[in-house]
Amino acid sequence: MTVETTGSTNGRPQGVDEVHILWISEGLSCDGDTVSVTAASQPAIEDVVTGLVPGLPTVHLYNKVLSPTLGGEEYLAPFRAAARGELAPFVLVIEGSIPNENINGDGYWTSFGNDERTGEPLTLNWWIDRLAPRAWGVVAIGTCATYGGIHAMAGNPTGAMGLADYLGWDFRSTAGLPIVNVPGCPVQPDNFMETLTWLLYHAAGAAPPPPLDELLRPQWIFGRTVHEGCDRAGYYEQADFAKDYNSPKCQVKIGCWGPVVNCNVPKRGWMGGIGGCPNVGGICIGCTMPGFPDKFMPFMDMPPGASVSSLAAKPYGAFIRRMRGITNGTVNKEPKWRHNKEALTSGYDPRYRP
Template identity: 85%
Template sequence: MTSENGFEEIHVLWISEGMSCDGDTVSVTASGQPAIEDVVNGLIPGLPKVHLYNKVLSPTVGGEEFLAPFRAAARGDLEPFIFVLEGSVPNEKINGDGYWSSFGNHPDTGEPLTLNWWIDRLAPRAWAVVAAGTCAAYGGIHAMAGNPTGCMGLADYLGADFRSAGALPIVNVPGCPVQPENFMETLTWVLRHAAGGAPPPPLDDMLRPQWIFGRTVHEGCDRAAYYEQGDFAKDYNSPKCQVKVGCWGPVVNCNVPKRGWMGGIGGCPNVGGICIGCTMPGFPDKFMPFMDTPPGGSLSSMMIKPYGAFIRRMRGITNDTLNREPKWHHDREVLTSGYDPRWRP
């Protein structure tokens, strides 16, 4: 159903049969701003009516009842819809005599329908295509060196120049798993655009939402001041900068230290964990071995050490001064604050 400016009603077909752990779906259920329940129940102003089909969140008992809208969309009988993929895309051209991942069976032959079969039919018909999590966006864990499946991200499979039926590029929302509000905020923007109430979401050159991934972990980290002062943690119990114990925050695009994980609380560096770059296209291969000092971390921390030590000492002196009250705070019989009005009656 459409209005003059956009859709009044839209379907969200969510497949998590990519090489996946379903962690992104589970994570998204923790979102509060907005909550997925509020979106589905029509409590967010300006959005079309949303019909969500996700195997974890489905009220159906599964089987053909659950598959019905997916089959209808593949035939071209259900529109408009947003196609959400969770999990990486295996290369079915190298599957030998079997298959890597399937979603339902062919109604005539009973043979499993591969994830790739569904992508080939759903993605071109979808009004928008969204990759939920790093696996769907860039391949993630399943695409690491040595894997036998030839896994890849959705843009690797469909092509970086892919455009949906709504003329949108793939929208990547990485994270392992995806941060709940990051995904729901992005999906809400796409839905508002579908309703005609917003422009397309601005994406960077890796197809990530710019307003979410435009800054590094380090730029939003509460520990960043320790780095500037050359004060580094030697173990994970310390509140100081964790670059020397394996944190990649200075070079990773992610907003988790600012946003937190659930209800504004948590997030890797916020709770003593290092950033291992799980939102990045190069994850995990380029960030291993985890917990080793990142390349460049030793040099940068060494160069900032003398500056940081000097600044830390100067700030200590200033801090001591600022912790003393002004000398005119007294109860003697003379005013010593320097009060001297320019105008007198």
């Protein structure tokens, strides 16, 4: 399913000249997504903020790690203004999973600033309740914010969930946009910046809204599996499987979930096109998926079904590998007519000419 909506009249996007990005990482989180995004290069977050990307609106970024302020009320000022309806348009970025504050007992699970009147901590949920309905767009960054992630695994005491679970999967921003989910643990830096840039071009009226799948992920990023972009996929076809983590061969029998996980990291790399879990010997543990981590544990065990699929591939793969080996040996030899003798033996025969 493709989710395509537009914050416009007559189906045509209405451009804005200025956008504020209110980035709250006070969800249940390690701030790894913020740290990851600092490594982006397509485009770099610095280029977006400083106006070096042509066609984008002026961007004002409020992120605690990247903020030039001293923190405190100076940092909170734009968030408070937006909550009062005095700052627009803005994109709300949520990092970290959303706890269930209805089961917090006498305390709270996570907070962001204090109530100006009482001095009591303001929960993340309080901010989401006030900011999301006023936001031009809402983005969940990282698997914790998109689907709950590590904090939402079985047995957790917080009732943690993803942003769409909290706001509702049918949520729409003031621009008519659904939540944009960019999962990853942490998020692949260019995946997020590319998605954010597309969203900003849409805000400028220069692009349609980004196409999303039924899980609200960017289709062009998460439309293929790890296996389809993996450097090791050819070994799977030939039933040539790694037995340990030092091998360059397919790792499906030592715990890799790549054939069933939607992620582009092996093809895109991690920083500057380099890296990506299977590319550097790491198995895929499904960190971009809604079922992570519970449905992928224990991480180092062979995935269910891998023994059946690898067994089925074995006779075919062994035959193909043998045939390709023979052909490889043949094409690794030069033709016999390449020599320095007096006779021409290439088969050249001009007798057909008149």
